[in-house]
Amino acid sequence: MAARKKTPAARSPVDGLIELVGVSKVYNPDRVPVHALADVDLQIAAGEYVAIMGPSGSGKSTLMHILGCLDTPTSGSYSLRGQEVSRYTGKKLAHIRNRDVGFVFQRFNLLPRLTAAENVELPLLYARAPADRRREVVADLLAKVGLSDRGHHRPNELSGGEVQRVAIARALANDPAIILADEPTGNLDSKSEDDLMELLDSLNAAGRTLVVVTHEDSVARHAKRVVLLHDGRVV
Amino acid sequence: MNLITLCARAIASMRYNKTRSFLTTLGIIIGVTTIIAIVALLKGLDRTIDQEFSSLGTKTIYVQKLELEIGLRRHRNFEEISKRPDLTVADAAAISKLPTVRAAVPNIHRDLGTLTRGVYEADECLLTGIGEGGDLTGNWVVSEGRFITRYDQQHRNMVCVIGSYVAGNLFGPGEEPLGQTLEVEGRRYTVVGVLEEKGASFGHPQDNQIYVPVETYIKYYSLPEGRASVFRGIRIEVLPEEKVPVEAAVADVEELLRLRHGLRYYEDNDFGLNTQESMLSSLNTIRSVLWLVMVGVAGISLLVGGIGIMNIMLVSVAERTREIGIRKAVGASDADVMVQFLSEAVALSSVGGVVGIFLGLAAGAFVSAITPLQAAAPWWTVVLGVGFSAAVGIIFGIYPARKASGLNPIEAIRYE
Numbered sequence: 001m002a003a004r005k006k007t008p009a010a011r012s013p014v015d016g017l018i019e020l021v022g023v024s025k026v027y028n029p030d031r032v033p034v035h036a037l038a039d040v041d042l043q044i045a046a047g048e049y050v051a052i053m054g055p056s057g058s059g060k061s062t063l064m065h066i067l068g069c070l071d072t073p074t075s076g077s078y079s080l081r082g083q084e085v086s087r088y089t090g091k092k093l094a095h096i097r098n099r100d101v102g103f104v105f106q107r108f109n110l111l112p113r114l115t116a117a118e119n120v121e122l123p124l125l126y127a128r129a130p131a132d133r134r135r136e137v138v139a140d141l142l143a144k145v146g147l148s149d150r151g152h153h154r155p156n157e158l159s160g161g162e163v164q165r166v167a168i169a170r171a172l173a174n175d176p177a178i179i180l181a182d183e184p185t186g187n188l189d190s191k192s193e194d195d196l197m198e199l200l201d202s203l204n205a206a207g208r209t210l211v212v213v214t215h216e217d218s219v220a221r222h223a224k225r226v227v228l229l230h231d232g233r234v235v
Numbered sequence: 236m237n238l239i240t241l242c243a244r245a246i247a248s249m250r251y252n253k254t255r256s257f258l259t260t261l262g263i264i265i266g267v268t269t270i271i272a273i274v275a276l277l278k279g280l281d282r283t284i285d286q287e288f289s290s291l292g293t294k295t296i297y298v299q300k301l302e303l304e305i306g307l308r309r310h311r312n313f314e315e316i317s318k319r320p321d322l323t324v325a326d327a328a329a330i331s332k333l334p335t336v337r338a339a340v341p342n343i344h345r346d347l348g349t350l351t352r353g354v355y356e357a358d359e360c361l362l363t364g365i366g367e368g369g370d371l372t373g374n375w376v377v378s379e380g381r382f383i384t385r386y387d388q389q390h391r392n393m394v395c396v397i398g399s400y401v402a403g404n405l406f407g408p409g410e411e412p413l414g415q416t417l418e419v420e421g422r423r424y425t426v427v428g429v430l431e432e433k434g435a436s437f438g439h440p441q442d443n444q445i446y447v448p449v450e451t452y453i454k455y456y457s458l459p460e461g462r463a464s465v466f467r468g469i470r471i472e473v474l475p476e477e478k479v480p481v482e483a484a485v486a487d488v489e490e491l492l493r494l495r496h497g498l499r500y501y502e503d504n505d506f507g508l509n510t511q512e513s514m515l516s517s518l519n520t521i522r523s524v525l526w527l528v529m530v531g532v533a534g535i536s537l538l539v540g541g542i543g544i545m546n547i548m549l550v551s552v553a554e555r556t557r558e559i560g561i562r563k564a565v566g567a568s569d570a571d572v573m574v575q576f577l578s579e580a581v582a583l584s585s586v587g588g589v590v591g592i593f594l595g596l597a598a599g600a601f602v603s604a605i606t607p608l609q610a611a612a613p614w615w616t617v618v619l620g621v622g623f624s625a626a627v628g629i630i631f632g633i634y635p636a637r638k639a640s641g642l643n644p645i646e647a648i649r650y651e
Contacts, residue, residue, distance in 0.1 A: 097566045113248070
C-alpha cells in the first residue's frame with residue numbers, strides 16, 4: 001500500500017495502536033456550539049482491553065465514533081496503527097472502517113434482510129475478497145462464536161445473544177486491529193450477557209484489542225483499564 | 236463486489252417486497268410492451284404490403300383516370316375527374332411502342348357475381364378484358380394452356396383465361412378446363428388457359444378472374460361513363476423494359492399521354508400514373524403517425540415508470556437508513572452504497588423491461604394469429620427494450636442512490 005509507505009517517520013515511540021492527542025469535537029460550531037469532546041488524550045496499546053464509561057451525554061458515543069472512524073475530530077490528532085486518520089475523508093475512512101475496525105452496536109446490529117452468514121460476509125464483500133475465501137472465513141467465524149448451525153437464519157429467527165455473537169463474528173471478518181463495542185450487552189438478559197462477555201474476554205485473551213463503551217460496572221469489570229469521561233473530558 | 240453478486244443482491248431485494256416491486260415496474264412494462272408491439276405491427280405491415288405488392292408486380296405502372304393513394308384520402312372532386320378523357324386501347328398501343336416500355340396492357344373489368352356452369356357455382360367472379368402481355372404486367376403464371384394473344388385481339392376471339400378459383404369451382408375434379416366452353420352472360424367462351432393461384436391482394440381475391448381479349452370485351456360491353464368511368468374505365472398497365480428504372484418509364488408515359496391529350500405546359504396531368512412507389516408514399520404518412528404514437532406512449536409511460544421507480548427508491552432509502560449506516564460502519568464506501576441502490580433501481584426497471592418484451596412479443600404473436608398481418612418484432616427491438624428500461628433505471632435511480640450514499644453514517648446508525 002503506497003499510502004502507508006508514505007506515512008512520515010514521526011511515529012509514536014510507544015507501541016501505541018491508538019493515539020489521541022488533544023482531540024476535540026464541537027457540534028454546531030456556528031450557532032450554539034456543543035463541545036462533545038474537549039482536549040482528549042488517550043493511548044491504547046495493542047492487546048489492551050479498555051472500557052469507556054461515563055454518564056449519558058459525557059461524550060462516550062462521540063469518542064467511539066471517532067475511534068471507529070465514523071466521524072473525524074474538529075481538532076487534535078488521531079493516529080491509528082501509525083496512520084494519521086483525523087483528516088481522512090470519505091473513501092479512506094471507509095477503507096479503515098472496513099480493515100482496521102470492527103463494530104458491535106447495542107441494537108439492530110444485523111441487516112434484517114440478510115442471513116447470519118450473509119451479515120458476517122458483508123465486510124469481506126466490501127473488501128472485495130474472493131468468494132471461496134469469504135465462504136471459508138464466514139464458516140470459521142461462525143464456528144468461533146458457536147453459531148455454525150445458525151448461518152442460514154435471519155436475525156428475527158435468532159435470540160438477542162445470538163444476534164450479538166453474529167455481530168462479533170462480523171466485526172472480526174477482516175481481522176481488524178481493534179473491536180469497538182457500544183453497550184454490547186445493553187439488551188441482553190444476565191445469562192446472555194455473561195456468555196457474551198466471556199466471548200469478548202476470550203478474544204482479548206487471544207490478543208485482540210477491545211474497547212467497550214458501557215455504563216454498567218458488571219461489563220466494565222471485565223476490562224483491564226477503565227477510561228472515565230465526564231462532560232467530554234477524561235477524568 | 237462483482238456484477239453477479241450485485242445482480243443477485245438487487246433481485247433478492249426486489250423479491251423482499253414483491254407487490255411493491257411489481258407495481259413499480261408497471262410503467263416500464265407498459266412502455267416497453269408498447270415499443271415492441273408497435274414495432275412488431277409496423278414490421279408486419281411492411282411485410283404484408285411487400286407481399287401484396289409483389290403479387291401485383293413491383294415495377295408495374297398503373298395508368299388510370301385518377302391518382303391513387305392508399306390510406307389518407309384527400310378530398311377530391313370526382314365530378315372533375317370524371318370529365319377527364321377516358322384512356323383507350325389506342326393509348327395503350329401508343330405507350331407500348333415507347334422504347335422504355337416492355338408492355339402496355341389495357342384492362343377493363345366488370346363484376347359478374349355468381350357464375351354457374353351445370354351443377355357448379357363460383358361466387359364473385361370478374362370478367363376482365365385485357366390486352367396481350369397482361370400476364371406480364373399482372374405477374375401471372377399460366378399453369379395450363381396460354382394467355383390472351385395479339386391474334387385473339389385482332390379477331391375478337393371468344394376465348395378466355397381463367398383464374399385458379401374459377402377453374403377449381405366451375406370444373407369438376409378430374410375435369411380438364413382447357414378446350415371447354417364457359418358461358419358468361421349469354422356468351423360462350425372457350426377456355427384456352429388456366430392461371431396459377433395467387434391469393435388475395437389488399438383483401439381482394441385475384442383468382443376469380445376470367446380474362447378475355449379486350450377487343451372482344453369492348454365489342455359486347457359499352458364502356459362506363461361519368462363517375463363510373465373514374466374507377467371502372469379502361470386502365471393501362473405498363474411494364475417498363477428490364478433494366479429501365481420505373482421513373483424513366485413513368486416520365487416517358489407521362490410525356491406521351493400529355494401529348495395525346497393535348498395538354499399545355501401549364502396544365503396539370505389529366506390522368507394518374509400510379510406506381511408502387513407513389514402508393515407507398517402515402518402509406519409512409521400512416522407509418523410515421525404510428526411511429527409518433529409509439530414514441531409518445533412509450534415515452535410517457537417510461538417517464539411515469541421512471542418517476543415511479545425514483546419514488547419507490549426514495550422510500551426504500553428512507554426505510555433502510557439504518558441498513559445504510561451499518562453497511563458504512565462495516566466498510567462500505569459512498570460508491571459501494573451508490574452502486575447498490577443504483578443496481579436495485581436498474582434491476583427494477585430491467586425486470587419491467589424483460590416482462591414488457593415478452594408481453595410485446597405476445598401481442599405481436601396474437602395479432603399475427605387473428606389477422607393476416609404477419610406482425611413480428613425484429614431482434615433489435617429486444618435490445619432496444621432492454622436498453623431503454625435499463626437507461627430509465629439509471630437515470631431515475633441516480634438521485635435516490637446519491638441520497639443513500641450521502642447519508643452520514645452516525646445519523647444513519649442512530650436512526651430507528
